[in-house]
Amino acid sequence: MEIWYKVVELVIPFDWAKADHMFFMKNALLAIILVSFIFGILSTMIVNNRMAFFSDALGHGAFTGVVIGGILGFVRPIWSAVVFSIIFSLGITLVKNKSKISRDTIIGVFSSVAIALGIFLSTLGGRSFTKLNAFLVGDILSIKPSEIGLLFLVLIAMIVLWSLLFNKLLVVSVNQSLASSRGLNTFWIEVIFTTAIAVIVTISMSWIGLLVINSLLILPAAAARNITSNVRQYHVVTILISMVSGVGGLILSYYIETATGATIVLILSIFFFITFALRGKTC
Amino acid sequence: MIENKHKENCEKNCCGLCCTKIENIGVIYGRNTILRDVNIHIHCGELTALIGPNGAGKSTLLKALLGEIKHTGELKFLDAKGIHTGHPTIGYVPQSLNFDAGSPTSVLDLFMACRSSFPAWLYTPKKILKDVEESLERVKVAHLIKRRLGALSGGEMQRVLLALALDPVPDLLLLDEPVSGVDQNGMELFYKTVSDIREAYDLSIILVSHDFDIISRYADRVVLLNGTVLYSGSPSEVYKDESFSKTFGMRAGGA
Numbered sequence: 001m002e003i004w005y006k007v008v009e010l011v012i013p014f015d016w017a018k019a020d021h022m023f024f025m026k027n028a029l030l031a032i033i034l035v036s037f038i039f040g041i042l043s044t045m046i047v048n049n050r051m052a053f054f055s056d057a058l059g060h061g062a063f064t065g066v067v068i069g070g071i072l073g074f075v076r077p078i079w080s081a082v083v084f085s086i087i088f089s090l091g092i093t094l095v096k097n098k099s100k101i102s103r104d105t106i107i108g109v110f111s112s113v114a115i116a117l118g119i120f121l122s123t124l125g126g127r128s129f130t131k132l133n134a135f136l137v138g139d140i141l142s143i144k145p146s147e148i149g150l151l152f153l154v155l156i157a158m159i160v161l162w163s164l165l166f167n168k169l170l171v172v173s174v175n176q177s178l179a180s181s182r183g184l185n186t187f188w189i190e191v192i193f194t195t196a197i198a199v200i201v202t203i204s205m206s207w208i209g210l211l212v213i214n215s216l217l218i219l220p221a222a223a224a225r226n227i228t229s230n231v232r233q234y235h236v237v238t239i240l241i242s243m244v245s246g247v248g249g250l251i252l253s254y255y256i257e258t259a260t261g262a263t264i265v266l267i268l269s270i271f272f273f274i275t276f277a278l279r280g281k282t283c
Numbered sequence: 284m285i286e287n288k289h290k291e292n293c294e295k296n297c298c299g300l301c302c303t304k305i306e307n308i309g310v311i312y313g314r315n316t317i318l319r320d321v322n323i324h325i326h327c328g329e330l331t332a333l334i335g336p337n338g339a340g341k342s343t344l345l346k347a348l349l350g351e352i353k354h355t356g357e358l359k360f361l362d363a364k365g366i367h368t369g370h371p372t373i374g375y376v377p378q379s380l381n382f383d384a385g386s387p388t389s390v391l392d393l394f395m396a397c398r399s400s401f402p403a404w405l406y407t408p409k410k411i412l413k414d415v416e417e418s419l420e421r422v423k424v425a426h427l428i429k430r431r432l433g434a435l436s437g438g439e440m441q442r443v444l445l446a447l448a449l450d451p452v453p454d455l456l457l458l459d460e461p462v463s464g465v466d467q468n469g470m471e472l473f474y475k476t477v478s479d480i481r482e483a484y485d486l487s488i489i490l491v492s493h494d495f496d497i498i499s500r501y502a503d504r505v506v507l508l509n510g511t512v513l514y515s516g517s518p519s520e521v522y523k524d525e526s527f528s529k530t531f532g533m534r535a536g537g538a
Contacts, residue, residue, distance in 0.1 A: 044404075048386055100312075167396040167403055174382055174393060174432070180351040181375030181448070181457070182397050229431040230389035231396075235404040 001145050004030055014251070024141050028250055028260070031143045034151040035204055036246030036264075038158050039216045040239035042197060045166070047221035048173045053104060054092065055197055056214040057111035061088030062202035063210050064118035066135055071121055078206065085198035088114060093194055097187055138209025138261045140250065147207075154200060161196060169193055170231065212261040216242070219268035226275035241271050301327040303371055303455050303487045307356035310340070310347050317343045319511050321356070323489075325455070325504075330481060330488040332502035332518070334495075336530055339509040341491045342378070345457050348489075349375060360454050371487075374448030374456045376441065379464055384433035390443055391415055391428050397447060418450040419443070422476050438462070438469020442476065449480060458490045474501055495522075 008017050008026045016022040046055050062085045069080030092110050096103055123129055168189050172179045179186050201213055208216060220242035221234070228234045249264030256263075308321040318340045325331050333341050347354035360371030394415040395403040401411065419425040424442045427435065435443060441461050448456060458477070462470045478501060481488055492498055498505060498518055505521040507514040513526040521527050 048383070048388075050383070162404070163402045164400075167400060170388065170392065170396040170403060173386070174388065174396075175377050177346065177349055177351055177377050177459075178375060178397075178444075178447075180346075180349045181373050186351075225385055225387055228387040229434075230387060230429070231392040231403045232406070234387040 001027075001148075016254070024143075025254065027143050027145060027148060028140045029247065031140060031148050031151060031207065032246040032250045032260075032264075033243060034148070034155050035140075035208065036216070036220075036242040037239060038151070038155050038200060039204075040220050040242030041158055041162055041235070042200060043217050043219075043221035043242065044224075044234055044238050045169050045173065045193065046197065046217050047225065049169070049193075051194075051197075052214070052218050053107050053111075054194070055201065055217045057092065057107045057114070058085060058089055058194075058198050058201045059205065059210045059213050060111045060114040060118070061085045061198070062205050063132075063135055064088075064114045064121075065202065066205070067118045067122045067132070071124075078203065081205070082199055082202045085202040086195055089194040089198040090191065093187075093191055097190075135206055136210050137259050138205070138207050138212070140207045140260045143207055150203070154203065158196070158200070161192075165189065165192060209259070209261040212265045215265040215268060216246075216261075219265065219272055220245070223268065223272040223275045226272075226279040241268065245271060301485075302361055303327075304359040304361065305344075305348070305356070306359060308344065308347055308358070309355040310343050310352060316510070318347070318354070321508070321512055323506055323512065323515070325487045325489065327487050328481060328485040329503045330477075330490060330501055331504045331506055332498040333489055333491045333506050333508055334493070334498065334521075335508040335513075341508055342459060344508065345375070345459050345489070345491065348455075348457060349373060371454035372451065374453035376444045376448050376456075376458045376461045378459045378461070379437065379440070382432065386431075386433060388432050389428070390419070390430050390432065390435075393432060393443075394418065394447060394450070398450060414450075418446050421449060421480070422446045436469070437465040438472065441465060441469070441473055445473070445476065445480075449484075452484050452486070454487065456486050456488045458488065458492075460491050460493065470497070477501070 005019070005023070005026055008029065009019050011017075016025045046052065062081050065081030065084030065088070066077045068084060069077030072080065088110065092107060095101075095110075096106050099106075119129070122132055168179070168184050171182060171184060172186050172189055176186050179189075197217075201217070205213060220238045223241050224234055224237035228237050245264050245267040249267050250260050252258075252267070253260040253263040303325045305321060305323040305325075308318055309316070310318040321344060323331065333344070335341050343352065346352045348358055358370065391407065391412070392403050395401070395407060395411055398414070399411050401408060416425050416428060419428055422442045422445050424439065424446060427439055427443060432440070445461070462473050465473065474497060477488065480486065490498075490502065502518050505514075505516065505518050506512055507521060507524075507526055507530060509530055513530065514521055514524050516524070
């Protein structure tokens with residue numbers, strides 16, 4: 001972390017970047033760079049595979065997981081939430097593949113059950129819901145160096161996963177039958193991808209906030225799609241938009257004293273509308 | 284060369300033995316039997332047209348052959364010596380891609396994703412680029428390599444998908460109403476290409492189509508499907524058969 005603090009001190013011109021104070025801000029800056037990079041990568045295929053609603057539901061599942069973890073008395077409810085989210089996402093994928101009910105409906109059902117169960121359990125016995133607000137809005141400024149280490153590992157795992165899985169995901173997103181004809185097991189590819197989303201959404205939830213986390217998974221790629229025409233451009237632009245918005249949102253939220261997650265999302269939405277206006281100028 | 288696998292075999296041995304066998308395929312969805320006892324025998328180099336009314340199970344049969352849905356029965360490929368060579372390599376050209384036209388995926392990306400495990404988002408090695416160009420050239424669409432999938436016309440898209448289905452050259456090529464919604468010109472071009480390729484690589488082809496004109500011009504055999512195989516024979520004979528007029532009713536005379 002020392003190296004990082006030095007870099008920030010040298011590169012960033014703001015007051016808080018000066019040496020030996022405001023460590024929380026510097027931590028948050030590094031965290032947001034990592035998070036926005038990871039979310040940018042995931043974003044490309046969530047949008048391509050039309051999984052916007054699915055990733056939203058995963059956030060709800062993660063929330064319920066946190067509540068259950070709290071009740072069972074875990075010190076770090078985040079891990080129980082990860083487990084619950086994975087089970088939740090597997091549940092959706094299984095039911096979707098085993099029945100002919102449309103995907104929206106299944107996700108809608110699971111999502112409602114999760115959020116209702118979460119609120120029900122957290123208010124059981126007349127307890128107050130307010131302590132869970134942190135998960136709804138998120139607080140990136142509270143992130144600890146050890147948690148940043150975790151994010152770093154997640155990023156590396158993500159890049160490895162993407163190197164192995166991306167091509168297959170792309171074929172599946174173009175056409176399922178085409179993927180089967182190339183000998184791909186579409187079910188397992190889907191399971192691995194949704195599990196990755198589940199883990200990452202859950203881990204990031206307490207810093208980004210349940211209410212805005214899905215925007216970070218949708219908006220970067222949605223904006224990039226407007227102005228790109230191949231997979232490589234798509235990745236570069238998505239990740240750039242994600243990171244610029246992340247860092248910009250964090251710094252802006254510090255000066256105008258707003259919630260970081262929401263500020264980032266607003267910047268992302270500006271990107272979306274700008275690229276939307278530019279649309280059609282590429283082939 | 285893999286491309287000439289069938290050819291060589293046919294020259295050395297009796298071609299009659301190089302074939303694809305569809306044996307006793309059955310598909311059940313819940314309580315509905317979609318397909319039962321489907322038996323089709325296709326010789327290499329033969330184009331078999333699969334016809335039948337809507338809901339006859341044509342697309343279901345293709346999905347079963349692709350292994351996408353659960354089915355009973357077997358798909359076997361036998362080479363010229365009659366030795367069971369297992370599951371055939373299948374090339375598949377879908378009906379029309381139910382695909383988001385806004386997706387930033389180029390033709391090259393699609394090929395790379397299908398035929399190589401090298402991540403398409405990183406960069407394209409020269410070798411892969413060259414191979415893809417060759418594949419596309421096979422159906423005369425090499426100029427489309429950089430084009431976004433959503434920016435292709437219907438006819439261009441189907442030719443790109445055909446090029447993809449032929450890379451690697453399959454034992455069995457499945458065409459599921461490959462040119463529905465493509466203009467006359469594009470359609471002619473597509474079938475001309477299929478015809479050339481069939482001769483060049485001695486492929487077994489199954490074509491699902493409603494276009495009786497195309498079938499009578501290009502198909503060697505017609506299989507009439509409605510839950511099971513009702514009739515199998517040459518295109519000129521199938522129209523005279525009772526099962527055909529029964530299945531299609533009025534259309535039998537004028538189509």
